[in-house]
Amino acid sequence: MNDIKGPTHAAGRTNKSAALIDMASGASLSVGFVLLHRFTLFPFAAFVDCLRLAADEGDRSRQLRCHWTFMTSTGHEAVSSCGAAVSPCLTYRDPGEFDYIVVIGGVQDQQDRVDTTALAYLRQAAAAQVPLVGLCTGVFALIQAGLMKDRRCCVSWYHHHDMVQRFPAIEPVADRLFIDDGDRITCAGGAAGADLAAYLVERHLGKAWAMKSLHIMQLDEARTGVHAQPQPVVFGKVEDRLVRRSIALLEQHLGEAISMEVLAERVGTSRRNLERRFREVLGVGPQKFARDLRLRYGLWLLHYTGKSITEIGERCGFADTPHFSRHFRSAFGMTPSQMRKRASEPGGDKVDPFFLHVEGRPAL
Known part of the structure; x- marks a missing residue:
């Protein structure tokens, strides 16, 4: 032994x-x-x-x-x-x-x-x-x-x-x-x-x-020190295999806005069927779900890194800072700068990314 x-x-x-x-x-x-x-x-x-x-x-x-x-x-x-x-x-x-x-x-x-x-x-x-x-x-x-x-x-x-x-x-x-x-x-x-x-x-x-x-140890290669930590965006158990595969793909591409046609093709279905399955399982369409997921990632970066709001918006796949800020405010009720300021205040609470409610969608 x-x-x-x-x-x-x-x-x-x-x-x-x-x-x-x-x-x-x-x-x-x-x-x-x-x-x-x-x-x-x-x-x-x-x-x-x-x-x-x-x-x-x-x-x-x-x-x-x-x-x-x-x-x-x-x-x-x-x-x-x-x-x-x-x-x-x-x-x-x-x-x-x-x-x-x-x-x-x-x-x-x-x-x-x-x-x-x-x-x-x-x-x-x-x-x-x-x-x-x-x-x-x-x-x-x-x-x-x-x-x-x-x-x-x-x-x-x-x-x-x-x-x-x-x-x-x-x-x-x-x-x-x-x-x-x-x-x-x-x-x-x-x-x-x-x-x-x-x-x-x-x-x-x-x-x-x-x-x-x-x-x-069954590891392909060593990750460098600057390699990003896995972000807490994983959802709970989703029974529907097609929806689960779609979520996995979206989580792997948080820095870009994937078209629904491309997403449907990647999981082997039509856009129409993909939208229907997302609404049945999650109560929201895949496009909005993907955007909410990227906003959740932006919230995490805002709380846990020192990156500028412009950098965060770019890293989350938004075209420009105003576009990112507008959707962020719609989702969380305040601008990114207001959220960061609140979180940095003594005793200030941070929104837990695991139990987030984005635009009315219950966390899974």
């Missing part, structure tokens, strides 16, 4: 084959993981498994080219947000042993205890000039440690509002997967953990090893 073994660091290795491989390749990568209380399991697993697969030939999981160490403040097992535990863990090691220290945060409940020992360790690592990686909500720990002043912080769109409310002096970025600022790297989390790990593997070991990991 090919398990991820307990932490073994390059500085203390006695494995002869590991040393020979490191000498032959001239490169290795060592990562220390700081696992906070109720850390998010998926981004951690995506990141560390990319390292594991790049570390050895085949799927043998030996820590040869890559080395990883799991650490907690107590040295006890780390319990994730879903209840699964990672063990064994060590207490914090000398930061100088690592090429990167990756901190992974958990559920953002302000009632949770603050791990002051972990924050002190992160400050120690920063003083030692070891690059720090805030993975998923790990970026909140970097902020709490005072290590993100005047820095952009990549954060999931899902946690954007939390960051704005808790840390108004920080600049959150929620329209890309990760940001590499040299000694600070922040990542939105989720599957982007694999993209970031592959990015670092390629930097230290070469593209072939990064691609080897991704292909075994």
Whole structure:
């Protein structure tokens, strides 16, 4: 069975084959993981498994080219947000042993205890000039440690509002997967953990090893840091297969206005039948539905990015800013600039894109 073994660091290795491989390749990568209380399991697993697969030939999981160490403040097992535990863990090691220290945060409940020992360790690592990686909500720990002043912080769109409310002096970025600022790297989390790990593997070991990991993980290629985060425009379950396929196509082309003739052809039906099915299932025609979907995307961009209203209108496939603003006001009862101002005010609420009612159409 090919398990991820307990932490073994390059500085203390006695494995002869590991040393020979490191000498032959001239490169290795060592990562220390700081696992906070109720850390998010998926981004951690995506990141560390990319390292594991790049570390050895085949799927043998030996820590040869890559080395990883799991650490907690107590040295006890780390319990994730879903209840699964990672063990064994060590207490914090000398930061100088690592090429990167990756901190992974958990559920953002302000009632949770603050791990002051972990924050002190992160400050120690920063003083030692070891690059720090805030993975998923790990970026909140970097902020709490005072290590993100005047820095952009990549954060999931899902946690954007939390960051704005808790840390108004920080600049959150929620329209890309990760940001590499040299000694600070922040990542939105989720599957982007694999993209970031592959990015670092390629930097230290070469593209072939990064691609080897991704292909075994059933990923075609690594997405770059500037790759857009998936937007929250997915609807609930739609039974009608033709309508469901049409929605999927529209979601994939939010930046352009697709004609109904083209949409009907793509899903293998006539425009008349497409319009009839949309009205039966959703109570609205496909053309209006498509426009509302693009407006929903515009609302998300307005709340979670710093793009100008002109840029947002263009990105959502509207011909010009007045055209975008007119339809936006009709849908949401205020202009884009009024909406942005309301959302930025202290205590201001943001319209949740998941439960949006656009021009009277109930959310599915």
